[in-house]
Amino acid sequence: xxxxxxxxxxxxxxxxxxxxxxxxxxxxxxxxxxxxxxxxxxxxxxxxxxxxxxxxxxxxxxxxxxxxxxxxxxxxxxxxxxxxxxxxxxxxxxxxxxxxxxxxxxxxxxxxxxxxxxxxxxxxxxxxxxxxxxxxxxxxxxxxxxxxxxxxxxxxxxxxxxxxxxxxxxxxxxxxxxxxxxxxxxxxxxxxxxxxxxxxxxxxxxxxxxxxxxxxxxxxxxxxxxxxxxxxxxxxxxxxxxxxxxxxxxxxxxxxxxxxxxxxxxxxxxxxxxxxxxxxxxxxxxxxxxxxxxxxxxxxxxxxxxxxxxxxxxxxxxxxxxxxxxxxxxxxxxxxxxxxxxxxxxxxxxxxxxxxxxxxxxxxxxxxxxxxxxxxxxxxxxxxxxxxxxxxxxxxxxxxxxxxxxxxxxxxxxxxxxxxxxxxxxxxxxxxxxxxxxxxxxxxxxxxxxxxxxxxxxxxxxxxxxxxxxxxxxxxxxxxxxxxxxxxxxxxxxxxxxxxxxxxxxxxxxxxxxxxxxxxxxxxxxxxxxxxxxxxxxxxxxxxxxxxxxxxxxxxxxxxxxxxxxxxxxxxxxxxxxxxxxxxxxxxxxxxxxxxxxxxxxxxxxxxxxxxxxxxxxxxxxxxxxxxxxxxxxxxxxxxxxxxxxxxxxxxxxxxxxxxxxxxxxxxxxxxxxxxxxxxxxxxxxxxxxxxxxxxxxxxxxxxxxxxxxxxxxxxxxxxxxxxxxxxxxxxxxxxxxxxxxxxxxxxxxxxxxxxxxxxxxxxxxxxxxxxxxxxxxxxxxxxxxxxxxxxxxxxxxxxxxxxxxxxxxxxxxxxxxxxxxxxxxxxxxxx
Numbered sequence: 001x002x003x004x005x006x007x008x009x010x011x012x013x014x015x016x017x018x019x020x021x022x023x024x025x026x027x028x029x030x031x032x033x034x035x036x037x038x039x040x041x042x043x044x045x046x047x048x049x050x051x052x053x054x055x056x057x058x059x060x061x062x063x064x065x066x067x068x069x070x071x072x073x074x075x076x077x078x079x080x081x082x083x084x085x086x087x088x089x090x091x092x093x094x095x096x097x098x099x100x101x102x103x104x105x106x107x108x109x110x111x112x113x114x115x116x117x118x119x120x121x122x123x124x125x126x127x128x129x130x131x132x133x134x135x136x137x138x139x140x141x142x143x144x145x146x147x148x149x150x151x152x153x154x155x156x157x158x159x160x161x162x163x164x165x166x167x168x169x170x171x172x173x174x175x176x177x178x179x180x181x182x183x184x185x186x187x188x189x190x191x192x193x194x195x196x197x198x199x200x201x202x203x204x205x206x207x208x209x210x211x212x213x214x215x216x217x218x219x220x221x222x223x224x225x226x227x228x229x230x231x232x233x234x235x236x237x238x239x240x241x242x243x244x245x246x247x248x249x250x251x252x253x254x255x256x257x258x259x260x261x262x263x264x265x266x267x268x269x270x271x272x273x274x275x276x277x278x279x280x281x282x283x284x285x286x287x288x289x290x291x292x293x294x295x296x297x298x299x300x301x302x303x304x305x306x307x308x309x310x311x312x313x314x315x316x317x318x319x320x321x322x323x324x325x326x327x328x329x330x331x332x333x334x335x336x337x338x339x340x341x342x343x344x345x346x347x348x349x350x351x352x353x354x355x356x357x358x359x360x361x362x363x364x365x366x367x368x369x370x371x372x373x374x375x376x377x378x379x380x381x382x383x384x385x386x387x388x389x390x391x392x393x394x395x396x397x398x399x400x401x402x403x404x405x406x407x408x409x410x411x412x413x414x415x416x417x418x419x420x421x422x423x424x425x426x427x428x429x430x431x432x433x434x435x436x437x438x439x440x441x442x443x444x445x446x447x448x449x450x451x452x453x454x455x456x457x458x459x460x461x462x463x464x465x466x467x468x469x470x471x472x473x474x475x476x477x478x479x480x481x482x483x484x485x486x487x488x489x490x491x492x493x494x495x496x497x498x499x500x501x502x503x504x505x506x507x508x509x510x511x512x513x514x515x516x517x518x519x520x521x522x523x524x525x526x527x528x529x530x531x532x533x534x535x536x537x538x539x540x541x542x543x544x545x546x547x548x549x550x551x552x553x554x555x556x557x558x559x560x561x562x563x564x565x566x567x568x569x570x571x572x573x574x575x576x577x578x579x580x581x582x583x584x585x586x587x588x589x590x591x592x593x594x595x596x597x598x599x600x601x602x603x604x605x606x607x608x609x610x611x612x613x614x615x616x617x618x619x620x621x622x623x624x625x626x627x628x629x630x631x632x633x634x635x636x637x638x639x640x641x642x643x644x645x646x647x648x649x650x651x652x653x654x655x656x657x658x659x660x661x662x663x664x665x666x667x668x669x670x671x672x673x674x675x676x677x678x679x680x681x682x683x684x685x686x687x688x689x690x691x692x693x694x695x696x697x698x699x700x701x702x703x704x705x706x707x708x709x710x711x712x713x714x715x716x717x718x719x720x721x722x723x724x725x726x727x728x729x730x731x732x733x734x735x736x737x738x739x740x741x742x743x744x745x746x747x748x749x750x751x752x753x754x755x756x757x758x759x760x761x762x763x764x765x766x767x768x769x770x771x772x773x774x775x776x777x778x779x780x781x782x783x784x785x786x787x788x789x790x791x792x793x794x795x796x797x798x799x800x801x802x803x804x805x806x807x808x809x810x811x812x813x814x815x816x817x818x819x820x821x822x823x824x825x826x827x828x829x830x831x832x
Contacts, residue, residue: 010216011385014191018183019123019164020385027124029168030189033066033117034180036832038409040785040793041771046252046404050324053403055178056119059171060275063122063388068115070266072204079103082417084098085446086489094521095488097186102420103800110423116186117408120191121171122387123164125274142353158632169587179408188567192213192384197229199343200236200266222376226350232472236343237350240378241357242393243553245340245367246401252771254406255366261411261442262360262426263351268341269407271400273334286784322670337391340368341382348686369393411442413786413794418447419485420719425783425795428774432822433474433782436797444786444796446482448491449689450720451744451789458789460744463691463723464714468730468760472812474782474798478747479693480809481800482725487525487638491689491723493658493759494635494682496675498556498696501646501811509808527637531671533619539626541674544584544593546632546681555677556584556595559624560602563613620646621667624674630750635682647671679713679722692717693725714742730756746787750779760785764793 013023022026039045059065078640083089083099175181184192187210197218201208218229256269306712318435340357354370361368371378381390411424423440424603430436446461467475475525480502483493495502499703506523513519518628530535539545555579561567566576583601587593596617603610617625626632634640647668650661658712661669669810682690712725717724726743730751748760757776762767775795776785787793800806 003611012189012382015186015189016165017163017433018185019161019168020189021161025124026122026385026387027164029121029123029171029185029769030384031119031121031175031181032064032184032188032410033119034182034408035117035192035412036408037790037792038257038406038411039343040250040736040766040775040795041769042767043252043769044767049409050400052178054399056175057273057275057332057399058174059404060277061277061503062171063125064121064273064275065120065270065388066117066273066402067120067270068117068268069192070206070268071114071116071206071258072202072266073114074204075103075107077080077204078417086417087488092521093678094518098522099488102801104601106420108134110264110443113260113441115260119175119179119181120384121169121272123167131576159693164335164717168792175756177352198231198236198596199229199341200345202345219747220376220379222373225370225375226347226411227375227379230529234345236345237347238343238375239350239370240375240382241342241354241356241368241370242342243340243366243395243742244369244393245365246397247344247365248393250401250404253363253404253405254409257406257409257411258426259357259360260693261424263353263356264441265356266343267357268343269405270341270382271337271402271405271407272337272339273402274336274388275334275399298639317661323537334392334395334397334399334402335386335391336402337381338405339378339382339392339393381667383435413788413790413792413796414444415447415450415750416445418445418450418480419489420444420799420801421446422787422799425797429778432780433797437799438782440797446745447489448482448723449491449691449743451814452721452723453458455789458744459791460741461788462718462742462744464717465723465745466743467724467725467727467746467747467749469747469784470729470752472781473749475747476695476750476811477782477800477806478784478798479695479727481724481798481805483639483691483693484522484805486691487511491691492635492682493639493691493693494678495641495693495696497641498645498647499644499811500643502641503530503643505810506808510531512807513804517802521801525643526638527634528641529633529643530646531620531623531642533622533647537620538622538635539594539596539630540623541671542624542626542630542632543674543677544587544595544597544598545626545630546674547677551677552593553584553588555674556580558673559599560584560613562666562670563616563621563624564667565566565612576606576609576820579609592628594628594630596625597626599625603683606829616663616667618665619664620671624667627727635677644672644675666778667796676710678711679716679724682722684722688721690720690722691725692722693727694731695727709737711742714739731751744789748776748785748787749775750784750810755812765791766793 011018011022011026018030018031022028026066038050078383079099079102083096087099089095154600161227172183174180190210190547191205194208194215195205195777198208210310218231221228221230226237229236229238256364260267260269275512275679327464342350342353342357358368358575371393374390377390380386414421421444423437424442424444425440426434426442427436430439451458451463454461467479469475480495483495483554506526506528510520510523529537530690531540543559544552547555557577560580561577564576564580566573566580579602580598583598587597590597599610599613599617602613614793631644647663649668649672650659650665679692682692694713696708713724714726718721746764748764750761754777757773758768760776761772765787766772766785779785779795783795783797785793788794798829
């Protein structure tokens, strides 16, 4: 009768705090690594990062394993948290329906994956033998052990637990000099062990109830190129892919991190590292240098044509640099095995994911291999608390190279919860925004209203936003897409539309999507207004109607003095100013004070001044002169769009040249002064957030008084619980250090000029190096560099989730069928 054989043994014997003790007496310390924000092509960051990584591997007496565990991502839960904790619900449920719809779209298109990074340190690494002294010491210990067994003494010479606890305490203290680490306790270790046997589960790891029965359950079976773990209700298909080829250098690549953000499914990474004593490494390098030297001499002796050999051509210089670095302790060699682990709940899905991994790294010099017969051995190596012994796919690299893979870095940007703004761009080059979007699985969430509430770690305490770029790159679409979401985040919105086009595009979208009841309801909540000379707009910006107290009197006085050109005649200016102020004081005693009544008071004493001012009442200036039945500008709707295309503002250059203002320029300037004053009264309830958006802000700032008023708006915004958005064509309009400090969020769309691109990089405090120049140069329409409230900058692609919003937010009419056909022909690929 055949006896049952134990084919697989759990490596875990006992757990004490963060120490794992195996049945064979091996001891491991387990740590969780904190994630590190990965700045864009920052050489100094990576130099410091690699130096800290080298410090982690400073103890050659230990073996190391870096690994990550995909903890899963529940988009439904994320949206539930957003809806419950961030969303401002309306009585119709419209906001919730749009958020739920966004969730359905994102679930179909992206699969965000969160990872936890760990470090396993083997404290019981065998003593390395590199000289006769080491050999005789080891022989002596083995002889003692043999004699004890011969004498019937079966005890082993193991060190007490206290020894390893003290060793771990020393190690933990040392690691904290280089990395932010936490000790992993028993409950978390059980989750890691559970994950090892349930890799294809869709349920986020934090939701799982782990117990001794399900922790390591399953029948593990080796197959050609993969293995299965069969459980009662599911079979997990797992393939472990060693990296078998690597590029010579990877500085700043964060290859693993980039790959994780690209793939729409979890990709587990494990890196086994063992260190030899420096003397042995130096001996090995010297041997290789001598071998290359002799090979080169042999090549020189032959007169036959030889193929180029990169190893011989460049190897000597590389080894010389390596040898120098090892002597100076700036380089440290590490024998390393790098494994990617792909899991799925079917063989077909697993095979497709393997193809996706191979495709994603196809353009790099990294190569993976799918072993046919070694899957079970590799699986065993992937478990917690297993010594690094399977070295078939081991490669020699520096410790800096290991950390340069970026296992513990993240390209986080934006907020944890908020509106779905777009996705982080993971490809270096792409043909258009759609390709960049499809290649990324990392969603950018955006909640600008939260910044002025003092987010922990934020560099700014305001929600002001700057959007910069040349025409046609996506500025207006971006800001309109944002303002469509803002009411659901609790912000009233005022959009100053200099092109006066928003109402037209919303109207066209409403016609095309007439059967979309939610969109119709959404558009009905937008109040469109145009500054024009129509009688219906009378008094819309009368300062005595929309302002109060001294502020109203001051605004009215300044407006009337400007319209009356009282400074034109210095000999009468003082008297005219006194008359205007007196007339305003008299008017303020009425129940319905307005500018028309002020003019009537002025007429009683100065007919000429009154008629001069009254002349503006027959133009767009009518918005300044209210009557008893006039209504102030209405901000009752969640979104107000104010078209100001009828204004003609004097430029700074015209002021410098002392050109005389036309009547239209003069009244336009007065109207614009009152538009700026909306910052203080737009949200009369200080408990309610508000946002005011100045499109083409550079043009507004480039007026006689615009710069001062724009700065004032930025400063007063936080006090009035109002975020200011500035949309402009050049960052130079807002590049001063003082103004930059007033702006939390910055969107930079690709400038056309190379020098402007470099200025943009400096504006974002990015290094002006070749890598960053390439990033901004490769941006396409709908993509930009985005800097958040934490000062983090990444390239992102704006993702307008709803087609009706995209049409409404557009500034280019593509609804005409002839134009559609022409665009299709223009974009059609030609097959040679």
